Amino acid sequence: SPEFHIALCLHFHQPHFQLRTVRDQVFANCYYPMMEMLEGVDDPKGDLKLNFHVSGPLINYSFRNERSFLDRMKGQVERGVVKIVGGLIDESFPQLSSRIDDTYFQMVRYGIATQQAFGVQPQDWDGFHIVERELGEVLLYQMGMAMEDLGTVPIYYLDVETFYTSYSTAAADENLSLKHFGVVDPAQNSTLPYFPAEAMHAVYRDEIIGKPFFVAPIHSELRYFLLKRKPIFGPDPICTPKQYLEMIRNKAHAAGELITKKANREFPPLMFIFNDAELFGQWSNDPVGDRAWMEEFFTLVMSDSEASFTTLREYYERYGYCLLYTSDAADEEDSVDLG
Numbered sequence: 215s216p217e218f219h220i221a222l223c224l225h226f227h228q229p230h231f232q233l234r235t236v237r238d239q240v241f242a243n244c245y246y247p248m249m250e251m252l253e254g255v256d257d258p259k260g261d262l263k264l265n266f267h268v269s270g271p272l273i274n275y276s277f278r279n280e281r282s283f284l285d286r287m288k289g290q291v292e293r294g295v296v297k298i299v300g301g302l303i304d305e306s307f308p309q310l311s312s313r314i315d316d317t318y319f320q321m322v323r324y325g326i327a328t329q330q331a332f333g334v335q336p337q338d339w340d341g342f343h344i345v346e347r348e349l350g351e352v353l354l355y356q357m358g359m360a361m362e363d364l365g366t367v368p369i370y371y372l373d374v375e376t377f378y379t380s381y382s383t384a385a386a387d388e389n390l391s392l393k394h395f396g397v398v399d400p401a402q403n404s405t406l407p408y409f410p411a412e413a414m415h416a417v418y419r420d421e422i423i424g425k426p427f428f429v430a431p432i433h434s435e436l437r438y439f440l441l442k443r444k445p446i447f448g449p450d451p452i453c454t455p456k457q458y459l460e461m462i463r464n465k466a467h468a469a470g471e472l473i474t475k476k477a478n479r480e481f482p483p484l485m486f487i488f489n490d491a492e493l494f495g496q497w498s499n500d501p502v503g504d505r506a507w508m509e510e511f512f513t514l515v516m517s518d519s520e521a522s523f524t525t526l527r528e529y530y531e532r533y534g535y536c537l538l539y540t541s542d543a544a545d546e547e548d549s550v551d552l553g
Contacts, residue, residue, distance in 0.1 A: 218415075218483045219524040220515055221430065222440075223265035223299060224491040225343065228272045230306075234510060240496050241280055246496055249286040251508065252295055261516040263523045266296050266491070267343040273327045284331045291332045298527040299330055300339030300366060300401035305348075317356040326465035332373070333543035337365035341430070341526040346373060351422055358425030369526050371488055374414050374431035378406045406431075408538045413472035415465065415483040415531060418538035428535055430486045430526055436462065437489050441507055443498065454510035463520065473536060480537050484529050486523065 226245065228237055242429060255262055258425045266287065276284045290296040303323035311317075318369040325336035340358070349372070372378075405418040414431040421427070438446070439461060453461070462485045471485040494508065495501030515521045524532075 216519040217470065218463070218485055219483060219522050219527060219529055221265060221486045221524050221526055223267065223341075223486070223488045223526070224273055224494075225267045225269070225488070226266075226491040227305065228275065230271045230304075231270075237275070241283065243499065243501050244429070244492050244495040245280075245283050245288075247505060248491065249283065249290070251505045252290050252487060253286070253452055255295075255512060257295070257516070260294055261523060262295050262512055263525050263528065264296050265299050265340055265525050266332075267299040267301055269305050270301070270324055270327060271305065273331050277331070278291035288332045291334065297340035297527065298332055298334045298338075299341045299343050299526070300324060300328065300336060301343040303327060305345055312352060314356045314359060317353065318360040318363070321360045325364065336361075341364050341369040341371065342366070344370060346376065349377075350425060354422045354427065355425055358422060358427055361390060362425070364421060367527060367530065368426070369417065369428045369430065369530055371430045371432050371486060371526070372525070374433055376427075378411070378414065378431065395548075399512075405535060405537055409476055410472060412465070413476060415469035415485055416473060416481055417484060417526075417533070419535045419537070423486050426538050428530060430529075431483060432488045433465075436465070436485065436487045440487055441493050441498075441504055442502075443507055455507055455514055458511060459514050459518070459521065466520075476538055477536055481533065484524070486526075491535070 226547070228240065229477075252262075252264075268287070273284070287296065291298060300321070302317075302320040303477060304320060314545055321336065328336075328339070342361070344353070345478075346359070358368055404420045406414065409418070412435075415433075416430075418429050418431070419426060420429055430467040439453045439458055442458075444452060466483040468487050473481045473483065494504045498504055515523060
């Protein structure tokens with residue numbers, strides 16, 4: 215079986231009232247060329263699997279003006295190449311309301327949009343996208359309440375550098391809740407603080423006011439070397455598809471050793487890559503060159519004996535979440551609770 219899994223999630227987003235000229239450029243340089251690329255991938259065994267999140271404003275705009283884009287993406291959903299990640303219908307929503315029923319309404323409306331556009335209902339979402347600058351404990355709890363009602367698996371992706379402090383020096387058998395708060399936590403309700411940052415390449419469990427959720431950490435280095443065909447600041451190097459895969463491999467091997475040590479069992483690392491879809495074609499203004507880079511990367515991964523593409527929910531349903539192994543938690547380490 216593969217030694218590590220790669221989950222590539224792209225976020226297609228255009229805000230409300232974006233200039234029409236900009237939207238036309240993005241569709242011409244990015245959205246349609248990406249659909250054309252996926253339609254042309256030779257993948258008889260179904261090895262290519264991607265996560266896409268399409269913002270609510272972009273879905274609504276495409277219904278009115280670019281229906282072909284939605285139809286072609288739906289074709290990739292039906293092929294099994296693309297799994298849709300859920301979200302809120304309006305990305306600026308958290309700035310507008312803190313009412314729990316408004317949060318629920320936002321998620322229901324996004325579910326209606328994904329059902330109409332792609333045939334994907336909320337219970338079939340592969341994860342959940344939330345703009346990180348909007349994220350707070352109240353919103354996490356409200357989304358957890360709504361997801362429970364909608365039958366959605368609460369899998370988020372969050373920057374490890376921003377949201378999770380590494381406790382890499384903690385002993386494997388040390389209960390941090392007991393150490394810092396005097397509370398015994400045999401279930402290890404938050405698995406993330408028990409792992410060093412370089413080991414956070416899996417799905418981990420966290421909890422807010424009794425509502426569990428699961429996190430696939432984003433590591434910025436994997437994000438910013440995707441499609442890095444040109445220097446960003448001048449002296450920094452480019453990154454070829456082969457170099458990028460080797461970077462992922464090296465990080466996966468290191469993470470695998472650390473996860474095995476902490477969890478006391480082998481756990482194939484999840485190398486999660488998140489970036490804006492517009493990185494492809496639009497930012498470089500070179501969709502042809504970006505397509506060649508991406509196709510080479512797809513081919514390298516699909517032909518590699520150690521690597522395999524996956525999606526967030528597929529990985530979670532197959533492996534569950536990475537749990538620090540203790541005698542109290544031994545019976546729970548293989549459990550996968552889909553609610």
